[in-house]
Amino acid sequence: MKKLFASVLAVMTAASMVACSGGSEEPTGGDEPEKEGFKVAVLLPFTGDQSYFDTLAIAAREVDAADNGISVEIFECDPSGAADESNWMNWFDNVCEDGAYDLVVSGNNTYEGFLYKAAEKYPDQKFYNFDYSALPETGVPANLYAANWALDDLGYVVGALSAAMTKTGTVGVVVGMDNQAMNQFIGGYVQVLAEKGVKYCVSYPGSFTDTAKGNEVTEDMIAKGADVIWQVAGGLGNGVIEACSKHDDVWCIGVDQDQYLQFKDTNPDWANTILTSALKNTGVAFKAVCEMLADGTLDSKLGTAEAWGIALNGVGLAENDFYLENCPEEVRAEIADTLAKVTAGEVEVIDTLEMKDYDAEWPPVLNANRVD
Numbered sequence: 019m020k021k022l023f024a025s026v027l028a029v030m031t032a033a034s035m036v037a038c039s040g041g042s043e044e045p046t047g048g049d050e051p052e053k054e055g056f057k058v059a060v061l062l063p064f065t066g067d068q069s070y071f072d073t074l075a076i077a078a079r080e081v082d083a084a085d086n087g088i089s090v091e092i093f094e095c096d097p098s099g100a101a102d103e104s105n106w107m108n109w110f111d112n113v114c115e116d117g118a119y120d121l122v123v124s125g126n127n128t129y130e131g132f133l134y135k136a137a138e139k140y141p142d143q144k145f146y147n148f149d150y151s152a153l154p155e156t157g158v159p160a161n162l163y164a165a166n167w168a169l170d171d172l173g174y175v176v177g178a179l180s181a182a183m184t185k186t187g188t189v190g191v192v193v194g195m196d197n198q199a200m201n202q203f204i205g206g207y208v209q210v211l212a213e214k215g216v217k218y219c220v221s222y223p224g225s226f227t228d229t230a231k232g233n234e235v236t237e238d239m240i241a242k243g244a245d246v247i248w249q250v251a252g253g254l255g256n257g258v259i260e261a262c263s264k265h266d267d268v269w270c271i272g273v274d275q276d277q278y279l280q281f282k283d284t285n286p287d288w289a290n291t292i293l294t295s296a297l298k299n300t301g302v303a304f305k306a307v308c309e310m311l312a313d314g315t316l317d318s319k320l321g322t323a324e325a326w327g328i329a330l331n332g333v334g335l336a337e338n339d340f341y342l343e344n345c346p347e348e349v350r351a352e353i354a355d356t357l358a359k360v361t362a363g364e365v366e367v368i369d370t371l372e373m374k375d376y377d378a379e380w381p382p383v384l385n386a387n388r389v390d
Contacts, residue, residue, distance in 0.1 A: 055087030056311055059113040061106075061124040061133075063096035067226070067253040070126075070298075073275045074148055077301030078123075081308050088308050091119075101128050103135075110136035114143045121311050123304070125164075127151035127199045137162045144320065146307050148300050151199040151371075153323060163319040165303050168327030170369035171360045174206030175335060176271055176296050178356045180246040181214040182349045183269060183293065188389060190219035190244035192235055192258050194226040194251035198376050203250045203296075205368035205383065212386040219244050219390040225254050232257025240268055242389060248296065249273055256288075263291040274298045276336040293344060295336040302331050328361045 058081070065075045075092055082090035095109040096102070106129065113119055114136060124133045125147040137145045137159040147164040158164055180189040191207060193200050204220065211218050219242055221235040232254040239247055240261065247262055248271040249255030255273060259281075262270035272278065272295030282289040303326050310316035326332020335341070335353070342350070359365050373379045 055089065056120045056308075057118060058088060058090045058121045058123060058308060058311070059119040060090060060092045061095050061109055061113065061122065062092065063099055063101075063126075063129060064094050065092065068280065069252045069255060069274045069277075070226075073298070074123075074300045074304055076275075077304045080301075081305055086308075086312065088312055090308075096129075099128075103132060106132035107135065110139075114140040117143065120144065121146060121307075121316070123148055123307075125149045134159060134162075144311075144316065146304075148304060150323060158321050158323050160321040162321070163307065163316065164323040165300075165307075165326055165332075166323070167298050167300075167332050168325055169202040169298070169333065170206045170367045170371075171327055172206070172296050172298070172333040173203050174210050174360055174365065174367045175353065175356055176248055177207035177210035178214075179294070179335070179345075179349070179353050180207075180218075180248065180271070181211055181216045182352055183345070184216060184246050185267070186243045186245045187215075188217045188219065188243040188245070190221070190236075190239035190242075190247040192221045192223065192232060192239075192247065192249050192251050192255070194222070194254055195224060196222035198370050198373075198380075200250070201370045201380060201384070205370045205380075207248070208384060208386060208388070209368045215387070217243075217387055217389045220384065220388055221390070223251065223254060226252035228254050229257035229260070233261045236261035239390070240265055245269065246271065246293070250296075259288045259291060263287045265291075269293040271296060272336070274300075276338060278336065278338055278340050282340075289340070292340070294338070294341040297334050297336055299326070299332050299334070302326075328357060 060078045062071050062075065065071050078090045078092050081088055093109060095106060113122055121144045123146045126149050130147055130150055133145060133147055134154050141161055143161060145162040147162060150164040150166050191204055193204060208218060219239040223231045223235055225231055232251060236247055236258045245267055246269045247258060249258035250273050259270050262268045270291045272292050277295045278289050278292040328334055360367065368383055370376060370380055
């Protein structure tokens with residue numbers, strides 16, 4: 019089935035070259051003449067994961083390249099992922115002290131604490147947290163806008179699709195880390211699978227980079243009968259995709275960006291196993307925030323936090339040509355109906371971040387129909 023779109027390698031598109039450039043590219047700006055207008059600094063730990071951080075980095079490069087009066091510089095602050103406070107605060111000092119940037123962007127649950135410290139230290143600087151997990155106890159800083167993603171809704175839709183596509187009655191999900199924030203991805207996922215009587219494997223490799231481990235846990239799931247496997251594990255997910263690609267009757271669902279398009283020219287064997295991807299459109303929101311900065315409306319968002327859900331195109335499924343070709347029409351209609359119901363609030367989806375006693379409430383949900 020997945021071989022329907024197999025083809026010879028084509029000339030690599032500009033978009034895929036950007037997606038695969040990763041950490042080898044220097045921060046934008048460099049020796050090029052500075053554009054007049056607004057300046058944005060994006061502080062990421064690293065790029066090149068071909069997933070989570072690259073999604074934002076690609077959007078930042080596209081904004082910088084456009085003729086829009088906005089220049090964007092990307093700074094890779096923590097390639098080792100050590101999350102050392104002194105290192106991060108030095109980076110924030112570098113971009114905030116002289117007021118050279120109109121907006122400073124950072125985020126992610128591992129690093130957002132440093133962003134909040136910087137927002138407090140530099141009250142006249144505007145900040146954007148592109149993916150918040152928690153806010154300061156004192157509330158959203160008055161000089162910061164924070165966005166997060168309706169991952170509970172996204173997981174519910176992915177679970178519904180997995181249930182509709184499985185032929186074995188067993189599916190699986192690989193989650194990089196076992197914590198409350200990451201499990202927001204799969205609260206709705208395991209909820210709908212249990213509702214539909216579909217068994218599921220859940221694996222927590224404890225890494226976002228160990229592709230060999232991703233391959234190993236995926237092969238274990240396939241041995242248990244899983245034939246639709248969702249990767250929610252950043253760069254480790256490449257190992258998940260690789261394992262799925264070795265089995266003609268196993269589908270993979272990607273994450274964050276459209277991973278079929280990401281690999282269709284550079285690695286068609288991988289691409290042809292990716293039925294669709296669960297999109298966490300951090301790039302969509304980043305571009306919108308840059309537009310608000312340029313037109314003067316961002317100030318009205320400062321001091322607020324906002325969830326970007328299906329209605330705002332914050333999350334959703336990649337409905338590319340491969341998905342349309344390989345997902346039966348009746349399944350697509352079912353998923354479209356599910357999307358509409360979730361968007362309208364007709365489905366009460368489990369959200370781990372809303373659990374008052376997570377340690378007690380989450381295990382029964384997680385294990386309701388789990389097979390591993």
